[in-house]
Amino acid sequence: MRQRNLSRVLHTLAEGPLSRAAVAARIGLTRAAVSTLVDELLRGGLLVERGPGRSGSVGRPGTELLLADRGPCGLGAEIGVDHLAVCVMDLRGDVRVRLEHVSRGQGSDPAEVLALVGEMLRRATAEAAQAGLSPAGLTVAVPGLVARDTATVLRAPNLGWHGVDLAGLLPVDLGPVAVENEANLGALAELWSAHHGTPGRDRLPGADSFVHVSAEIGIGAALVVDGELLRGAHGFAGELGHLPVHPRGRPCSCGGQGCLETYAGAEAVLRAAGLEPGPGVRMGALSARCEAGEPTALRAVRQAGTALGIALSGAVNLLDPRQVVIGGALARLAPWLLPPVSRELARRTSVAAGGRNSPVPVTASPLGPDGPLLGAAMSAVRAALDRPGELVRGRAAGARWTATGLGGAADGASA
Amino acid sequence: MRQRNLSRVLHTLAEGPLSRAAVAARIGLTRAAVSTLVDELLRGGLLVERGPGRSGSVGRPGTELLLADRGPCGLGAEIGVDHLAVCVMDLRGDVRVRLEHVSRGQGSDPAEVLALVGEMLRRATAEAAQAGLSPAGLTVAVPGLVARDTATVLRAPNLGWHGVDLAGLLPVDLGPVAVENEANLGALAELWSAHHGTPGRDRLPGADSFVHVSAEIGIGAALVVDGELLRGAHGFAGELGHLPVHPRGRPCSCGGQGCLETYAGAEAVLRAAGLEPGPGVRMGALSARCEAGEPTALRAVRQAGTALGIALSGAVNLLDPRQVVIGGALARLAPWLLPPVSRELARRTSVAAGGRNSPVPVTASPLGPDGPLLGAAMSAVRAALDRPGELVRGRAAGARWTATGLGGAADGASA
Numbered sequence: 001m002r003q004r005n006l007s008r009v010l011h012t013l014a015e016g017p018l019s020r021a022a023v024a025a026r027i028g029l030t031r032a033a034v035s036t037l038v039d040e041l042l043r044g045g046l047l048v049e050r051g052p053g054r055s056g057s058v059g060r061p062g063t064e065l066l067l068a069d070r071g072p073c074g075l076g077a078e079i080g081v082d083h084l085a086v087c088v089m090d091l092r093g094d095v096r097v098r099l100e101h102v103s104r105g106q107g108s109d110p111a112e113v114l115a116l117v118g119e120m121l122r123r124a125t126a127e128a129a130q131a132g133l134s135p136a137g138l139t140v141a142v143p144g145l146v147a148r149d150t151a152t153v154l155r156a157p158n159l160g161w162h163g164v165d166l167a168g169l170l171p172v173d174l175g176p177v178a179v180e181n182e183a184n185l186g187a188l189a190e191l192w193s194a195h196h197g198t199p200g201r202d203r204l205p206g207a208d209s210f211v212h213v214s215a216e217i218g219i220g221a222a223l224v225v226d227g228e229l230l231r232g233a234h235g236f237a238g239e240l241g242h243l244p245v246h247p248r249g250r251p252c253s254c255g256g257q258g259c260l261e262t263y264a265g266a267e268a269v270l271r272a273a274g275l276e277p278g279p280g281v282r283m284g285a286l287s288a289r290c291e292a293g294e295p296t297a298l299r300a301v302r303q304a305g306t307a308l309g310i311a312l313s314g315a316v317n318l319l320d321p322r323q324v325v326i327g328g329a330l331a332r333l334a335p336w337l338l339p340p341v342s343r344e345l346a347r348r349t350s351v352a353a354g355g356r357n358s359p360v361p362v363t364a365s366p367l368g369p370d371g372p373l374l375g376a377a378m379s380a381v382r383a384a385l386d387r388p389g390e391l392v393r394g395r396a397a398g399a400r401w402t403a404t405g406l407g408g409a410a411d412g413a414s415a
Numbered sequence: 416m417r418q419r420n421l422s423r424v425l426h427t428l429a430e431g432p433l434s435r436a437a438v439a440a441r442i443g444l445t446r447a448a449v450s451t452l453v454d455e456l457l458r459g460g461l462l463v464e465r466g467p468g469r470s471g472s473v474g475r476p477g478t479e480l481l482l483a484d485r486g487p488c489g490l491g492a493e494i495g496v497d498h499l500a501v502c503v504m505d506l507r508g509d510v511r512v513r514l515e516h517v518s519r520g521q522g523s524d525p526a527e528v529l530a531l532v533g534e535m536l537r538r539a540t541a542e543a544a545q546a547g548l549s550p551a552g553l554t555v556a557v558p559g560l561v562a563r564d565t566a567t568v569l570r571a572p573n574l575g576w577h578g579v580d581l582a583g584l585l586p587v588d589l590g591p592v593a594v595e596n597e598a599n600l601g602a603l604a605e606l607w608s609a610h611h612g613t614p615g616r617d618r619l620p621g622a623d624s625f626v627h628v629s630a631e632i633g634i635g636a637a638l639v640v641d642g643e644l645l646r647g648a649h650g651f652a653g654e655l656g657h658l659p660v661h662p663r664g665r666p667c668s669c670g671g672q673g674c675l676e677t678y679a680g681a682e683a684v685l686r687a688a689g690l691e692p693g694p695g696v697r698m699g700a701l702s703a704r705c706e707a708g709e710p711t712a713l714r715a716v717r718q719a720g721t722a723l724g725i726a727l728s729g730a731v732n733l734l735d736p737r738q739v740v741i742g743g744a745l746a747r748l749a750p751w752l753l754p755p756v757s758r759e760l761a762r763r764t765s766v767a768a769g770g771r772n773s774p775v776p777v778t779a780s781p782l783g784p785d786g787p788l789l790g791a792a793m794s795a796v797r798a799a800l801d802r803p804g805e806l807v808r809g810r811a812a813g814a815r816w817t818a819t820g821l822g823g824a825a826d827g828a829s830a
Contacts, residue, residue: 230622237735351669
């Protein structure tokens with residue numbers, strides 16, 4: 001119970017600095033109980049004080065508490081189809097180190113890719129150590145299906161990985177390790193940053209219930225319902241890319257026919273725009289052509305938007321979300337992609353709109369292609385905040401962590 | 416807290432008779448605490464004892480507790496497109512009275528329909544009173560969109576009702592009243608009867624996570640995720656009938672094009688089979704022709720199954736359920752409808768199947784067209800079990816109930 005209350009104090013302060021009294025009001029404990037918890041967290045180095053009182057003076061009016069920007073940190077890694085990225089995020093949610101590497105993921109050897117990711121993580125944590133940060137957990141974003149509560153990538157067709165268990169390939173000294181689908185992490189980043197109140201950004205009106213589309217080569221979606229990610233019975237929910245949009249249309253690599261991905265996937269759109277897909281030739285080039293008013297490019301994006309709008313009409317009719325968010329690489333095409341998407345939604349979701357004349361709003365994610373990496377690091381930070389006792393112990397003893405799958409992290413979360 | 420624990424005892428016994436010790440083990444309270452709660456419920460007439468001990472002797476080994484089959488009962492009512500039905504269900508879940516009325520719902524006057532339903536409820540409760548049952552709440556199933564936590568039918572196109580608030584049209588003396596979409600209630604009946612362990616029926620393997628399709632004229636679906644109904648942000652989730660299956664296909668009354676309903680709705684299927692839709696000409700006639708091997712009928716059902724399979728492929732790719740259940744009027748066509756549905760799912764959901772070679776299983780609901788009415792009554796019973804104090808008080812004082820919308824019932828549930 002004490003661990004749980006320590007964790008509640010940390011999560012409350014993850015939304016921004018507060019006084020002790022405000023923390024007590026938010027979590028419904030007495031001021032005295034909160035002061036005791038806060039003292040323990042200050043001693044453990046997980047919180048700091050700021051304000052008119054000198055640092056360390058307890059409970060002076062006006063003194064604000066905030067999460068430490070030294071000590072434990074979360075690590076995020078992203079295995080993309082044409083890039084690798086890692087970042088270090090402190091408990092406040094600020095990215096402190098970020099490294100990227102352009103790579104060709106298609107047909108890659110998982111062991112080689114993971115060795116490279118491990119090397120990047122070592123460099124990033126060494127740099128973070130200079131700022132007094134030590135790793136307290138890692139989440140890895142992958143563009144594929146991850147079996148629920150495991151580190152096994154069942155299918156990542158755009159990497160050519162099938163049934164790869166990453167558990168043995170990930171570093172063991174960075175804290176608990178989790179592997180998660182990148183579309184899910186992009187959506188969680190959206191959810192968490194909407195709640196976090198990122199400066200300069202209003203909280204999204206439909207922040208607790210939305211369909212989040214992301215795309216690199218494939219098209220994935222993640223469904224957030226009442227603030228929770230809908231994972232599906234096996235962890236495979238959100239396969240928007242394989243919704244049939246023209247059931248007698250183009251054959252798809254999945255064995256189906258007329259799947260959304262064959263009309264709006266990056267490869268299909270690039271080809272329709274007259275660009276040969278390949279490493280480095282991505283959405284950036286296409287959006288440049290659209291900006292230049294190039295008719296073939298504009299037509300390609302419009303057609304993709306129409307297909308995406310048809311598939312999303314299905315999703316909206318089924319799920320009745322408050323909002324549709326377009327993230328990932330597609331977010332860059334928003335000015336040209338969103339109008340046809342909105343048009344299809346307006347035509348095809350009047351019933352789900354319950355007689356309201358306004359269809360569900362569609363917006364581009366402000367996080368754009370950074371969503372999955374940020375979501376991965378946020379996920380590691382949030383998991384760490386679930387285990388305050390371990391954070392303090394790990395720090396005190398300089399203990400080495402043992403790697404676990406998501407199951408392990410979830411156990412920690414419920415402890 | 417006491418009310419909550421009384422309610423937990425009642426809900427535990429709703430799954431079947433148990434000894435005091437078994438109840439204590441299930442809900443994690445001490446034997447002594449459970450005995451006190453049970454005594455109160457026995458005195459209130461909500462439980463009875465059965466077994467070797469004489470009735471009233473406390474805690475004798477082998478004595479089983481079960482919910483009373485007298486006293487409070489739940490009422491269900493169904494407003495269908497061509498029929499009205501009401502039933503009385505005791506706390507054990509047994510239907511004790513059931514009345515039906517063939518009617519023409521299309522273009523009907525809500526006040527007249529509700530007056531008729533009220534009359535049927537009065538006859539049913541009078542009959543139930545003979546068996547010592549008194550109403551403790553009513554749930555009404557309607558074939559349309561109901562605004563979340565209200566009694567307002569926003570759209571019921573097959574009745575021609577738009578923006579009708581039923582609150583003032585429902586009886587005020589039958590306990591708390593709730594209005595709910597019929598597809599949702601059909602799915603809840605499926606969920607609850609799977610858990611209840613109906614005699615002669617195995618618990619469904621995917622009982623906690625499924626897509627439940629129901630159809631009368633329209634096609635609706637309800638999504639059950641981890642044992643909870645997914646309602647959507649406004650209460651409109653599950654509009655499977657308006658998933659675009661052929662986006663450039665037939666115009667739909669919703670303003671869209673190529674919606675599932677235009678291919679697999681009852682009217683479309685009956686016409687394709689050469690039957691003129693109308694009151695009394697429904698799925699029964701069509702299934703008779705299929706049984707007789709009539710080629711036009713078989714082809715019509717096969718085409719409907721293909722369209723349904725395309726739409727369900729979208730739903731399965733998005734939601735990753737453990738099972739698809741076909742309920743309502745379509746359940747009667749199962750022998751001819753399920754093969755094309757399964758074939759489309761097998762072709763189009765290999766990604767969502769995560770590399771497993773077996774697509775999601777599709778079954779016909781054993782409840783069939785009875786699902787919504789049973790779900791309505793079960794919903795009223797379950798809401799009553801959430802308010803044990805009121806049940807006892809209502810009984811003792813002979814108090815008249817006041818009608819409330821779902822919001823009121825939900826308040827009761829959380830008290």
